[in-house]
Amino acid sequence: xxxxxxxxxxxxxxxxxxxxxxxxxxxxxxxxxxxxxxxxxxxxxxxxxxxxxxxxxxxxxxxxxxxxxxxxxxxxxxxxxxxxxxxxxxxxxxxxxxxxxxxxxxxxxxxxxxxxxxxxxxxxxxxxxxxxxxxxxxxxxxxxxxxxxxxxxxxxxxxxxxx
Ligand code: HEC
Ligand code: HEC
Numbered sequence: 001x002x003x004x005x006x007x008x009x010x011x012x013x014x015x016x017x018x019x020x021x022x023x024x025x026x027x028x029x030x031x032x033x034x035x036x037x038x039x040x041x042x043x044x045x046x047x048x049x050x051x052x053x054x055x056x057x058x059x060x061x062x063x064x065x066x067x068x069x070x071x072x073x074x075x076x077x078x079x080x081x082x083x084x085x086x087x088x089x090x091x092x093x094x095x096x097x098x099x100x101x102x103x104x105x106x107x108x109x110x111x112x113x114x115x116x117x118x119x120x121x122x123x124x125x126x127x128x129x130x131x132x133x134x135x136x137x138x139x140x141x142x143x144x145x146x147x148x149x150x151x152x153x154x155x156x157x158x159x160x161x162x163x
Contacts, residue, residue: 021045027079034068034076035061044084047142051081053114086115098122104156111145111153112138121161128158 022028022045035044049057054077062068068076099105099122112121126134131154135143145153 023083025079025083027075028083030072031076031079034066034072037066038064044080047084047144048086049080049084049114049142050086051077053086054080054084100160102156102160104152107145107149107152108156111143111149115141115143121157124161125163126157126161127163128154131157131161 022032022041031044032041035041047057057080058066058068058073058077099108099118108121109118112118124134135145135150135154139145
């Protein structure tokens, strides 16, 4: 994140050079150009998201000021959804419902339903410490939530999916 903060206060449009490889495919050069303006391309290449997840990221990036136009967005989304998608076994049969309805459930749906079926979450009964470890594991898999969101998610999981 440091790199991101740095590039934000640095008013340049340099393309960040990175050793990270993007998978070959139509749109690769466009993604490298458009997504390397503000931050390292690693931030993109390490993610594995569904098409909906990527569409949400692109909305966020537009809000942050990313300059791609509608046509470019389509090409970028096709590239990302094809080459940086979640593993198929998680995409298949994704179920978004069934979690107890309570404050925080939307955060859990959004942040935990991106990569896998929410039954994987719903069927666990874990203590707060163990949920905390699970959240750290999910971050290493590429889950993106900030510390405030993490707290909301952790509160929800501990309160409703405890032992
Ligand atoms: C105008 C600057 C800008 C451009 C261009 C840009 N991003 Fe970002 N991106 C950001 C900022 C700022 C953050 C950090 C947000 C945060 O801290 O949560 C970020 C974070 C991310 C993240 C981490 C997850 C998240 O949502 O915070 C991903 C993935 C990402 N960008 C993908 C892309 C892709 C794909 C493109 C190209 C289509 C792109 N970015 C282009 C500014 C940009
Ligand atoms: C970027 C993708 C991604 C996101 C987002 C994500 N997970 Fe996962 N999750 C995984 C992967 C990959 C596995 C399977 C690891 C394996 O094969 O053992 C997994 C497995 C799990 C498991 C099964 C136990 C385990 O540790 O393997 C639980 C529970 C879990 N995730 C909870 C969550 C929760 C809660 C969230 C939301 C905060 C979340 N996940 C978000 C990728 C993700």
